[in-house]
Amino acid sequence: ILRAAATSGVRPPTQEVRIALGERSYPIFIGSGLLGDAARYAGLPAASAALIVTNTTVAPLYAERLRAALQGIYPTVYLLALPDGEPYKDWQTLNLIFDALLQHGCDRKTVLFALGGGVVGDMTGFAAACYMRGVPFVQVPTTLLAQVDSSVGGKTGINHPLGKNMIGAFYQPRLVVCDLDTLDTLPAREFSAGLAEVIKYGPIADMAFMDWLETGMDALRARERGALAHAVRRSCEIKAWVVGQDERESGLRAILNFGHTFGHAIEAGLGYGQWLHGEAVGAGMVLAAELSRALGLVDAAFTERLVRLIERAGLPVRAPVLDSKDNAGRYLELMRVDKKAEGGAIRFVLIDGPGRAVLRAVPDAQVRAVIDAGCA
Numbered sequence: 001i002l003r004a005a006a007t008s009g010v011r012p013p014t015q016e017v018r019i020a021l022g023e024r025s026y027p028i029f030i031g032s033g034l035l036g037d038a039a040r041y042a043g044l045p046a047a048s049a050a051l052i053v054t055n056t057t058v059a060p061l062y063a064e065r066l067r068a069a070l071q072g073i074y075p076t077v078y079l080l081a082l083p084d085g086e087p088y089k090d091w092q093t094l095n096l097i098f099d100a101l102l103q104h105g106c107d108r109k110t111v112l113f114a115l116g117g118g119v120v121g122d123m124t125g126f127a128a129a130c131y132m133r134g135v136p137f138v139q140v141p142t143t144l145l146a147q148v149d150s151s152v153g154g155k156t157g158i159n160h161p162l163g164k165n166m167i168g169a170f171y172q173p174r175l176v177v178c179d180l181d182t183l184d185t186l187p188a189r190e191f192s193a194g195l196a197e198v199i200k201y202g203p204i205a206d207m208a209f210m211d212w213l214e215t216g217m218d219a220l221r222a223r224e225r226g227a228l229a230h231a232v233r234r235s236c237e238i239k240a241w242v243v244g245q246d247e248r249e250s251g252l253r254a255i256l257n258f259g260h261t262f263g264h265a266i267e268a269g270l271g272y273g274q275w276l277h278g279e280a281v282g283a284g285m286v287l288a289a290e291l292s293r294a295l296g297l298v299d300a301a302f303t304e305r306l307v308r309l310i311e312r313a314g315l316p317v318r319a320p321v322l323d324s325k326d327n328a329g330r331y332l333e334l335m336r337v338d339k340k341a342e343g344g345a346i347r348f349v350l351i352d353g354p355g356r357a358v359l360r361a362v363p364d365a366q367v368r369a370v371i372d373a374g375c376a
């Protein structure tokens with residue numbers, strides 16, 4: 001037993017981040033071995049049934065462990081494995097959750113558990129918001145992106161053929177359980193994509209965190225528990241701090257989209273699914289930082305540091321050429337139709353001195369110059 005403990009690496013103590021949203025407040029637990037620990041779920045409202053919603057990739061890896069933990073708490077635990085992938089974040093697949101709930105005769109106390117990445121989390125959260133006008137739900141995120149971003153903040157929803165995340169609701173979970181052990185099975189490319197959302201928190205809010213990432217990047221990519229625990233906790237704290245001030249995105253919350261305006265143009269321009277979202281955000285943050293520098297808000301030393309960090313995370317730092325004739329024009333066109341644009345004016349999240357973000361419209365000529373210089 002002693003030898004097993006010594007070789008399994010250091011288990012950091014479980015951390016807790018509180019999301020303070022008045023009566024919708026909830027805890028995020030972060031640590032090792034949490035998924036199968038029944039004690040984590042003990043504080044939830046009593047119910048006669050729970051439904052675990054997951055997908056066909058995650059189910060064989062983790063569903064039984066969660067089911068075993070929940071079986072001591074709920075008389076009945078149902079399991080639903082949806083098809084895997086962003087194309088299934090749609091009405092038809094969402095309806096499978098309602099089908100299961102109704103076929104099992106689930107009442108309005110039934111607790112939904114979202115076990116998976118952001119796709120499962122967004123869909124399950126939206127189903128919970130809608131079923132009988134709202135049932136409790138719990139996020140058990142199993143991707144890095146979901147642990148540091150999508151499971152925090154209460155945005156839920158699905159895609160429409162005419163736009164991503166266009167149908168949805170703000171609906172907060174009762175609890176988030178981030179089991180760092182689940183990240184061991186995550187493909188390297190997905191892990192790096194999640195790191196993009198971790199890195200963004202430094203430049204917009206906390207340069208001490210950026211310093212720490214520079215030191216801890218190798219340990220993170222080796223998925224060392226202590227490093228993961230710190231990265232996930234600090235990311236959740238910063239997102240919680242922002243969401244706590246602007247739950248429904250009337251202003252400040254938009255700073256979380258650092259790198260995303262360029263990133264969305266890359267995703268849309270290449271065709272969704274070519275680059276992962278986090279990869280597009282990686283290259284997008286480089287362009288947004290360069291734009292900040294062109295406007296005199298940060299210096300070259302800062303942008304070079306950020307580029308190096310993004311590179312070390314295993315992410316692309318050069319944005320792709322989307323159009324051989326008028327590349328900058330194509331980027332501008334795609335960015336103008338972005339959901340975050342207002343009346344055709346693109347509002348960029350810029351770094352206003354390291355550790356601080358600002359939203360600003362920028363003259364096209366300056367944006368063009370940065371795109372022309374920054375695309376591979």
Ligand code: NAD
Pocket residue numbers: 055057058061084085086089116117118119120122142143144145146149150151152153154155156165182183184185186187190
């Ligand atoms: P994802 O949910 O598609 O997961 C990525 C892949 O990893 C999938 O194939 C999944 O089955 C697999 N996977 C999940 N956990 C695994 C594990 N532990 N081991 C092995 N494989 C595993 O993608 P994602 O990056 O987690 O989330 C992206 C989604 O999140 C998008 O739909 C996006 O719109 C949404 N999102 C929402 C918010 C929000 O605030 N609600 C924020 C950011 C992103």
Ligand code: MG
Pocket residue numbers: 149197260277281
């Ligand atoms: Mg994102």
